[in-house]
Amino acid sequence: MGKVLITGGNKGLGHELVRVFYENNYEVFTVVRTVEAAEELKYEFKQKCHPIVVDLRFDDSIEKIKSVLAKITTEIDIVINNAGVPGREYEIENVLAEEIEELLNIHCLGVVRTVQGTIDFLRNSTNPRIINISSRLGSLSKMSLGEFGSRNFSYSYRIAKAAQNMLTICLNNELKSQGICVNAIHPGKLKTTSGSSDADLNPNEAAERIFNWIETLKISDSGSFTQPFVGDWPW
Template sequence: MTTTLITGANRSLGLETARRLIDAGHTVYAGMRDLASAAEVQKLGARPVQLDVTDQRSVDAALAQLPDLDVLVNNAGILGKSFGLDDLDAGAVQEVFDTNVLGIVRVTQAAVPLLRRSANPVIVNVASGVGFARSLITPGSDEHFVKAVPYASSKAAVIAMTVQYAKNLPEFRVNASDPGYTSTDFNRHSGHQTVTEGTDATVMLARLGPDGPTGQFFDRAGHIEY
């Protein structure tokens, strides 16, 4: 049985990832800041665990509850409150990075000792095409219209961090996924993809075997060249 931890698993992409991996036979621990929002994951058969990625004590307590771990899906993320330059300051960037970047570091560092005991350790970092410079500068792309500095910068950091973790953990499969422009609370459900389509890459990467790719970036159409 494959044991999987998903952060931010109580709604949207995280909830759909939990559903699909449970259907694939995984035992899923669903991390969330507030266990009051656990009803949906419990309906799926996931095991809710209180996990605030911005709080190291919460992270450590959550990982201490897991008997073992094979797959970590770093899904938790925030959009932030700054969408241009008039409302931008260092605090706005710091707030987004604390969840989207440092949150991954906190959880991953706490999870690595458990993952090292797995015969097939896998880490999936949910990034975004908004963090990929080529997409940001390509007219007509979904990402081209985005001007927000904090979110795009944080997801660029996630992509780079994925590469570096993969180099440091050659026995792991460590990859990043791009959900694409998916209809979620993040974008007031303006995205043109369903949450199922938006989790295609994440679910595929979470199910990789030991011979799968590592240090790479994927969307639902396949491998994205750096």
Template structure:
């Protein structure tokens, strides 16, 4: 049985991914922010393991490392994310950027560092960072996001996360760990875009299919809708 760690597992895409990996007989290691979330999920996934922690807290990395001390992890899904509805310079505030950068980038780094020993115990480990098409500098330069309503803070933090993905891919390939970024599609969630059309369940199914079919290569940046994206 394979083991998967999912952050932000209590709602949206994270919850859909937990359901999909459970169908594929993975052992679930779920990171959630509250006892309430744990209690609710434990009913649905009685065999799952839970860590209650805010992924942006200073203690998160050490708590994660201790929790996973004897675990062999095959897969880490960095799904926890945040966004702010501030698509213009007038509406954007520095605190929005700080919040999104903490969640969408620094927390990913903390998760990888906290789970690295466990990933190294696997013969074929993979890190999947749930990114966004809005993190693509090339697409931004070609006006793909102009007028989309997507916030400065979300775009900037996802671009930073993409650079982190490439840094990790460079560093970890020498120890046999692959790192990829996936745009999960235009999801019908609370953070969904104006052109959203895909359910989290459909996205999760496509993501798991990509993983199970071993189609993902180190340094890939993939959309579940259109294939490879430009960084």
């Protein structure tokens, strides 16, 4: 039985990822922020699903993740850094430093904390993989071409996802030699409450694609920024 840890597993794409891994006989650990969310997941997925209630905005989440995992397992095969929130302001006159700091903390530092909390468990796996759920909006190349200029995407989200992509590159540079595969993915234009105006993909469909793609990963695939079964994105 494989073991996966998914952050932000109580709604949207994260919830669908929990579902698809659970249905494919994985033992699922999922990080959520509230006891209520944890109870709902335990009710829905009654066996081999272990919600971990921590707030990835704070450093104490690292030891809390380690503590919960250590009581149940010695290894994690896959870490999916999915937790995230959208930004709001898209005009420079209205951009707040507080909003940018919040999104950087969640999308970038939250990933750092999750990896720090799971790295020893990943090293015990025979096929360890770290998947960062990025976005097409994190592509500096695409942004520089003005491809999304008319869609009013927030400064904070684009900046945070670009930072997360650099983190993915840094993790790959360090961990590939240790046999840990690290990748960033654009999951598709998802039809969610915070989805873009050109959204065309349901989260359940995206989750199925992501699962099937992750199952094919080899260490030689490490270091890519891709949309599963569609193609690579430029950094």
